[in-house]
Amino acid sequence: MTRTPLTGPSVWEGKDIRTSDRWIRTLTAEAVEELDAALKAVAGMPWHEITRDDFPLPTLDDLCDDIADELENGCGILKLRGFPVDRYDEEDLRRLYFGLGTHIGTPVFQNRTGELMRAIRDEGAHVGRTYGQIEGGQIEGGQIQDAQKGTTFLSSYARTLTNGGLRFHTDRTDVVALLCVRQARAGGVSKLASTPAIHNLLLERRPDLLEELFGVYWRSRFGEEGTTKETAYPLPIFGLRDGKFTSHYSLTFIEAAQMAPGVPKLTDKQKEAIDALMAAAEELCFEMTLEPGDLQLINSHVTYHGRTPFEDDAASGHDRLLLRLWLSMPNNRPLPEDHKVLWQSVEAGRVRGGIQQVTL
Template structure:
């Protein structure tokens, strides 16, 4: 018998309920847009990577951004901010505006080993594996890193990113597909507790993962996984605060590394139930140009459906992504230092460590 109890609070939601709720939706007013415009003009030609919160003065919008940060940490864990007029700005100004907004919600952190602070999420074509990480699996098939998969037009399985909050600003949407999928991980926890408490206990134990494609090195033209593997539970709990860090791709990559323990049948079953439950409890939404989706990685899984672009009609999907460490973030369990470096509440953490290649 498990001695665990159901998680409670606003981060526990079912997709069918929250889909029709407005509690996680925020709107930019015309006055708010004017304030953003004025602050953007004050930046001049400042490189977007150098912008700090102090450079971008928002006397009335800070209340909105503080509310968003609170909703992400203490509320539902998801926010959609509508009304950013993305068509109004050049690419450089849009990056300045978005990065500056990010500094008012949290603090941007690095998204890859190259020191990238903002990533354009789009279909980059057939070269993504060679550029961002690929290897051969035991069947001889091409295995793309998680980072490379993000930059294709394929679907993405439910996962989290290595950051407190993920921000995705929709600039253009695809001709078809590219639907965002979100699921509450505390709700997934509760469903598994009710149905299969034996499997829930396994999810609080270590699963080996690989940093392949994140911090992995390259040798003889192929990304390696051996020295990048690490153990971490899928679920964690500290001081009543839940966290889940999960990507099946990282687990699969570790399974190809010499010396990494193989998954047991029970562990595989726990993953299967986890994914099935996420699918059952999720909801889908299509981001429109000007929508900013913000996700607390500790309490939310996200994924997407495959998409088809049509650049000739202006429907080639483009999202701009920020990873944010939050000033009001939660404590993490002992052992999570291996991934996050810092586990105490209110401390900067997450992102990809910069290493010398």
Template sequence: MTNRTPLTGPSVWTGDEIKNSKRWIRDFPASGTATLDAALAAVNKAGLEWSQITRKDFPLSGLHGLLADIADELENGVGIMKLRGFPVDRYDENDLRKIYFGLGTHLGTPVFQNRSGELMRAIRDEGAHVGRTYGETKDQKGTTFLSSYARTLTNGGLRFHTDRTDVVGLLCVRQAMKGGVSTLASTPAIHNAILAKRPDLLDALFTDYWRSRFGEEGTGKDGAGSDGVGTTKATAYPLPIFGVRDGKFTSHYSLTFIEAAQLAPDVPKLTPAQKEAIDVLMATAQELCFEMTLEPGDLQLINSHVTYHGRTPFEDEASSGHDRLLLRLWLTMANNRPLPQGHEILWRNIEAGQPRGGIQQVAI
């Protein structure tokens, strides 16, 4: 066993501590609406679609201080932020996408969320076809196994996980009639809790866990759906769940990708210690998390390196305007942290302050 020590700093928090803190909450200023309106008018006059907008196209004078504060808190503070009062009811969905994307270019740089070039994803229940469209296979028992991407687009719950990006932005446009509660946990706090009770299992979390790309990127013809998510085994890669470099912690974790790799006969199987470490990891995340219901106009921002996120199942009622809709951006940040050697397999660039993350694009 290596000589590991507790992590320190504001990114180490428990659910009870963070839910009683205002450090991670900001209010969108009333004066900011006029700024958004002016920027929207400029891009509409230029005839730009939302995906064509650059920071230069979308001037946000007056909001730079707020956005710089948010970016700093995400990287050097608690690692989560909620910007309240974003004027989502003021715009139709197309203009709202332009405003949200334009704002995102001032926080970071949007990166691709799938290999077909998607830069913004509407997170909603898309119905029973998601497996056929976005990726599914069968496990050893013949049960349908949905890709991680497909699971996001159902009304089911999502287990604690991270996304392949420095920061995830979720703008709540509409909330469900029931459920859809966001769950958040500090991964440095999880690290410390496991160190205190099971240091042997903490060591296991620093070893390689094989994950399947499940066709999300790669050049093989693997039964890809229209989204590019494969329905058969795709390439797999090894990566630890926990890592530290230069005092900066990172965790990349999705149990779905690990489970998908275990379905393949030629991928190394999890050791007993690794299996137990996952169980303890998930239980500890649940113990230390807090729940937050996003209201329309809330923008949730999550540093993936130090935060797990999930959600509870939800029920829509479209007739009353309660059909859940979140708009998601993946952002690479100019102030991002260094990552450990070996993480290039996922992030491509592991040096601080460099663009990285997202899904690599594949020529068809």
């Protein structure tokens, strides 16, 4: 198939976006007062029960619409500065954040137990036992290797809750929102890359590898709906529909599927395409440190995100804490039909994404 370069503001390189303020918004003092007034309207209410109607923002809906438009039709990333994180305890902060989130999109579940907001922090050595691990599996050097005895392979969900680095990936939602409450003593730098720009770089340098990424890669549901590595599904890394690009990618899910019996093994060309993808993301990305009060929003269809390892120092108040929402967006794009296996709905403007709930 003949591919052509992708165009538009979602095609950016780190060196350019780093010096741009297009993707940055700041809450005014008046906006903070409006948020505070909305919080008073839901005082004592469980944060996860708050609806858009419960949390009135009469003048901030224009800002929320602007955010949604920039994420879908603009550069695909946005930082909203000035969130008053020091003013509230964690429960009120969750009420405030979730209430605002309902004006931007629809929160969707982040795990199979119905979690709508996840505290992203280092939870210690038990995360694998709690959130998923496979004994006897290890991937080294970014390459797909056979499982080795005596090693532990953490699920993607578990890796998020360590202080380790995270490779470039997407989450299973239209938009990932990360509110920085506290930052680490060192590290924890956010890394972002434009996937349409990665597409174009591969089209220029290795069109044969680009074509591989439009083909099927098997993924495991391990750590999501599945509790074992055996539950796997086929999905391309890149997709196009009606001129709209999408990429869903997490190497961890691909690696986990490779450990499952019956899943086709990756070809050498597929492995080479993954390596080229990761190298292009590293080349085109930029790094930023979220400060307390920063809200980072990422359109997963056009952005990869990752982070560097971090070191906490709780005694000095520098123990990293981010609050994460997954949002299905009212103005989301159509997706290819073969993406239904992951998203359930692929038509534009539909609530979709998140983790399917397990019924016993």
